[in-house]
Amino acid sequence: MLGTFTVSRPTELGQALDLIGEESLAYWGGTELFLAMKMQLLMPGNLVDLKGIPQLREIRMSGDELVIGAGTTHDEIATDPGVRGAAGLLSSVTSRVGNSRVRAQGTIGGNLCFAEPRSDLATVLLALDAMVQLQSSSGERRLSITEFLLGPYWTAREPEELLVAVCVPIPAATGVYLKFQFTERPSVAVTAVVSDGGQPCRLAIGAVADVPALHTAESWDEFDAASIAAGIEPVPDLTGSVTYKRHLTEVLVKKAIAAVRAGERDG
Amino acid sequence: MSDQRTQVGVPVLRRDLYAKVTGAATYTVDVSPPGTLHAKVVRSSHAHARITRIERDAALATPGVVGIVVAEDLKDLFPRFGHIVPDHCILAIGKVRYYGEPVALVVAESLFAAEDAAAAVEVHYEELDAVMTAGDALADGAPLVHEEFYRAATDESFAAMAAAPTEDGDGGARDNVAHTVELEWGDVDAAFADAHLVVENERVHYPMLYAYAMEPYNAVADFRDGRLHVTSTAQHPFMVRTDLARIFDLPLSRVRVEVPYLGGGYGSKSYTKVEPLAAIGSWATGRPVKLVLDVEESIYTTRADSADVTVRSAFDAEGRIIAREFDVVLDSGAYADNSPLVLAKTVNRCFGPYRVPNLRARGRSVYTNTSPASSYRGFGAPQGSLPGELNIEKAAAELGLDSFEIRRRNLVRPGEEILRGKRGIDADLLGDLEMLANSLQSHAREDSAIGIGFTASDAGAFPVSTAQIRLQVDGSVLVLSGSTEMGQGSESALAQIAAEELGVPLDAVSVAQSDTGTGPYERTTGASRTTTLAGLALQRACTEAKQKVVAMAAEVFGLPEADIASVPGGVQVADRPRVPFGEVISRWFGAAAGEVTGVGLVRREGVTQKMPPFWEVGVVGVDVEVDPDTGAVKVRQLATVADVGFAINPRAVEGQDLGAATQGLGGALFEELIYDGPQLVNPNMVEYRVPRMQDLAERIDTMIAERGDGVGPYGAKGAGEGTLNPMAAAVAGAVAKAIGRWPTRVPLTPERVWRLMNDLPEEDGE
Numbered sequence A: 001m002l003g004t005f006t007v008s009r010p011t012e013l014g015q016a017l018d019l020i021g022e023e024s025l026a027y028w029g030g031t032e033l034f035l036a037m038k039m040q041l042l043m044p045g046n047l048v049d050l051k052g053i054p055q056l057r058e059i060r061m062s063g064d065e066l067v068i069g070a071g072t073t074h075d076e077i078a079t080d081p082g083v084r085g086a087a088g089l090l091s092s093v094t095s096r097v098g099n100s101r102v103r104a105q106g107t108i109g110g111n112l113c114f115a116e117p118r119s120d121l122a123t124v125l126l127a128l129d130a131m132v133q134l135q136s137s138s139g140e141r142r143l144s145i146t147e148f149l150l151g152p153y154w155t156a157r158e159p160e161e162l163l164v165a166v167c168v169p170i171p172a173a174t175g176v177y178l179k180f181q182f183t184e185r186p187s188v189a190v191t192a193v194v195s196d197g198g199q200p201c202r203l204a205i206g207a208v209a210d211v212p213a214l215h216t217a218e219s220w221d222e223f224d225a226a227s228i229a230a231g232i233e234p235v236p237d238l239t240g241s242v243t244y245k246r247h248l249t250e251v252l253v254k255k256a257i258a259a260v261r262a263g264e265r266d267g
Numbered sequence B: 001m002s003d004q005r006t007q008v009g010v011p012v013l014r015r016d017l018y019a020k021v022t023g024a025a026t027y028t029v030d031v032s033p034p035g036t037l038h039a040k041v042v043r044s045s046h047a048h049a050r051i052t053r054i055e056r057d058a059a060l061a062t063p064g065v066v067g068i069v070v071a072e073d074l075k076d077l078f079p080r081f082g083h084i085v086p087d088h089c090i091l092a093i094g095k096v097r098y099y100g101e102p103v104a105l106v107v108a109e110s111l112f113a114a115e116d117a118a119a120a121v122e123v124h125y126e127e128l129d130a131v132m133t134a135g136d137a138l139a140d141g142a143p144l145v146h147e148e149f150y151r152a153a154t155d156e157s158f159a160a161m162a163a164a165p166t167e168d169g170d171g172g173a174r175d176n177v178a179h180t181v182e183l184e185w186g187d188v189d190a191a192f193a194d195a196h197l198v199v200e201n202e203r204v205h206y207p208m209l210y211a212y213a214m215e216p217y218n219a220v221a222d223f224r225d226g227r228l229h230v231t232s233t234a235q236h237p238f239m240v241r242t243d244l245a246r247i248f249d250l251p252l253s254r255v256r257v258e259v260p261y262l263g264g265g266y267g268s269k270s271y272t273k274v275e276p277l278a279a280i281g282s283w284a285t286g287r288p289v290k291l292v293l294d295v296e297e298s299i300y301t302t303r304a305d306s307a308d309v310t311v312r313s314a315f316d317a318e319g320r321i322i323a324r325e326f327d328v329v330l331d332s333g334a335y336a337d338n339s340p341l342v343l344a345k346t347v348n349r350c351f352g353p354y355r356v357p358n359l360r361a362r363g364r365s366v367y368t369n370t371s372p373a374s375s376y377r378g379f380g381a382p383q384g385s386l387p388g389e390l391n392i393e394k395a396a397a398e399l400g401l402d403s404f405e406i407r408r409r410n411l412v413r414p415g416e417e418i419l420r421g422k423r424g425i426d427a428d429l430l431g432d433l434e435m436l437a438n439s440l441q442s443h444a445r446e447d448s449a450i451g452i453g454f455t456a457s458d459a460g461a462f463p464v465s466t467a468q469i470r471l472q473v474d475g476s477v478l479v480l481s482g483s484t485e486m487g488q489g490s491e492s493a494l495a496q497i498a499a500e501e502l503g504v505p506l507d508a509v510s511v512a513q514s515d516t517g518t519g520p521y522e523r524t525t526g527a528s529r530t531t532t533l534a535g536l537a538l539q540r541a542c543t544e545a546k547q548k549v550v551a552m553a554a555e556v557f558g559l560p561e562a563d564i565a566s567v568p569g570g571v572q573v574a575d576r577p578r579v580p581f582g583e584v585i586s587r588w589f590g591a592a593a594g595e596v597t598g599v600g601l602v603r604r605e606g607v608t609q610k611m612p613p614f615w616e617v618g619v620v621g622v623d624v625e626v627d628p629d630t631g632a633v634k635v636r637q638l639a640t641v642a643d644v645g646f647a648i649n650p651r652a653v654e655g656q657d658l659g660a661a662t663q664g665l666g667g668a669l670f671e672e673l674i675y676d677g678p679q680l681v682n683p684n685m686v687e688y689r690v691p692r693m694q695d696l697a698e699r700i701d702t703m704i705a706e707r708g709d710g711v712g713p714y715g716a717k718g719a720g721e722g723t724l725n726p727m728a729a730a731v732a733g734a735v736a737k738a739i740g741r742w743p744t745r746v747p748l749t750p751e752r753v754w755r756l757m758n759d760l761p762e763e764d765g766e
Ligand SMILES: Cc1cc2nc3c(=O)[nH]c(=O)nc-3n(C[C@H](O)[C@H](O)[C@H](O)COP(=O)(O)OP(=O)(O)OC[C@H]3O[C@@H](n4cnc5c(N)ncnc54)[C@H](O)[C@@H]3O)c2cc1C
Pocket: A025, A026, A027, A028, A029, A030, A031, A032, A033, A034, A070, A071, A096, A097, A098, A099, A102, A105, A106, A107, A108, A109, A110, A111, A113, A114, A116, A118, A119, A120, A121, A122, A161, A162, A163, A164, A184, A185, A186, B686
């Protein structure tokens, strides 16, 4: 059962930044927030409903970046023609998140800020070399996914900061995203992408350990699925033991690399 | 005759369709009499502990709290319930026996106040050693879940099942065995000694399951002026009434239990659940009290018995069964509820619809410090058929026969007895088998792994059923039944039967169900009995009403009754025009007023003398594919045969079978309540994995076999459970073929299958 709390509904970003803090949490889809509140893991006195701030719900191109407002839902990202054109992989991944209710209501910002370790978005955004944009009433900063995600349910975001946007460099890397998902959350997710800048071969492994891991190389030959799998620390749960999740990781790494080498591209 | 039927045997739309789809249907949660208070249950935080003190002053001081009830307050009442063994405490007395057991009931002006106050009730415990598995409970010197003995309920029909818990031979000390059942015939030992082949399976485990009705357990109670009125989510309102009457020492006529639409039951809403809690809340405060559980609380309220079963069978050189032997242990949790009956049914159903000349089956239902188990769709048949049918598959493999052939050689023929002295089978299982084989084999691929399962359930429960029909002066008709519409479509089926019997349009018939205060008695809505037994009672009610109208017409026309024919919709005299029912009624009463009531009764007599009233068979087959990399099982084909005698509403029969098969697929591949220490680790909708749309087979063939061989209306027999029963067995058999290993437990989750195919231990050894 939910405790007692108030809700504020700012219509401008500035108002929202004044409100947000330790006891006053951002509220988008509420798909994670209300579960956590019902379990009394979070007991905020106030919720800041951000859905009335149009600027946080925009998707736009800005120079060599695709900028996705933190309040964009999975469905909106999946069906946006701009995203599909510029970052097809992201579009494909968001279309496969959880179930239709979660996709209709859950946002990219909520997904990243909650930092549930089995997030698909964290994994794919890591592979795509995305940055998150944080803002507070005293300033702005940009962090990489690795800098942002510190552990399960733990990010570098300060209580008075809002995640305002996610920026994906374009042209975005392309590739495949494979996951083994037997229940509501994936057990293991692996994405293999080729990118124009930096090391061309990028492999991200998520959902299986505390935070997603990135491996990069000049050539796909440099990846050894068995040793990559041996190097992760799976979190055992009802969807798999440590041994099984390591095995799945190895299987998916092999499949993802084979697929991307064969020219397959999601989205 | 059958081609003259117009209202039955045709698919009709469910009567509750629009109301349910648009959200207009009324459920218990929608019922709030004026002045309703809200209740919240304070639950045990231990699996097994003595209650040393309950402090309620702080909670009572919470604004809005009206009262807090604990066991001590119930001294003047009968503080327990249980239709077989009244062992179930309304509120824990002296000690708690499972995590989540109700300890106190807080009643307040609002749900929020009740919840705040519930958190402020301080219960002090002294922890006791707990037994969390049947194995622990059966160990020497195990702590006792129940120290005291309970006198079995006096009902004749349960008495046979309800022997008091067993007593040790040596001096009256007792153990955790709640109930035992044994079934034996022939000379089993001699048969095994003579056998051509003996096939034995390792112990096979069937998991604890939650029936997952979308609607949790809810009740609203209003106790005033020595009368108790309860609205609740009960499948069997008349059974609940009996428990409530005993608690408050009230005559049955002063207890009214009403059931609006039920949001699914699947057996889990059989018998008494939260009604006593709401009732004591109202009794204590003098105001109506509403209790609404959440999903987690519902999961802790009732689950299916888990089972561990060993089986061995003896065969002759032709692959015929000559003997079977079973040992069944059910983990029944903290209270007996309906588990004694589930145990009896597991034993009756585990050996299958085969000719078994020599049989020994022994079952024990064991108390543990886990949530109480009770009825679940299929009633022991899923638990028993998994080991039983896997054993048949293993024998087929060893005898070099295919899955169909070994069954051709062993299935009982129409009329043959399965249980000694009971009704012979009223189904043609060989006919069903050929339908199944045709369907699956004609769509098989080279790498198909086909598993099949057969079950026969002694269904229908105890045949006590009554129905009323009220012919109205305007020609419309009211059907009254005590049977609950729980999503299975009985409202439509009963209307169809009445329309057919009376020869009136379907639209002219209204159905009112499940109100012990105003409607007729129905023993239960379970064991797939409604169409057969309530249907039979309704047919008889229609006959009586028609006879009454003939007698009235004779009086009105001044003719002998013999000159008056009962015709569809009314009566007829020679070749004069038909006189509708309404006109006869109005002429007899001499006003546009009055009505005619017909009553129909069913008991153990005539066609329903022999037990069981009918057999419900389960005939299913699946074709599966196993991912060699992950162990994930994909179902390519699902074929089912509904051997229902006559399908009153074929669309409903198909829906029931697909639903039952899908629920069975849940237990086969996904579902399992898992205890880790005193608590469940997955008592919620996200982690208790039920089947989803994508899990359904690529090809689904729900066939109906109609041979008019049931005792119900038009030769009908019940449906609804059959197809669930052999699902786990069929899936496990198919997986065994796909991977070349014999599963010993379900659900066959991807990891379990992967470990099995790679000969790895069941868990990481850390
Ligand atoms: C049943 C289920 C299945 C799921 N399956 C998957 C899956 O398969 N793959 C996957 O990747 N995810 C999955 N998810 C997670 C889902 O993607 C997230 O729940 C959703 O995106 C969260 O967004 P929201 O808007 O609802 O966040 P909310 O619940 O509103 O917020 C979540 C948390 O983040 C904070 N927050 C939100 N936005 C901001 C912001 N802009 N700035 C600062 N703080 C913020 C909130 O204060 C809160 O603490 C699943 C979730 C559920 C419930």
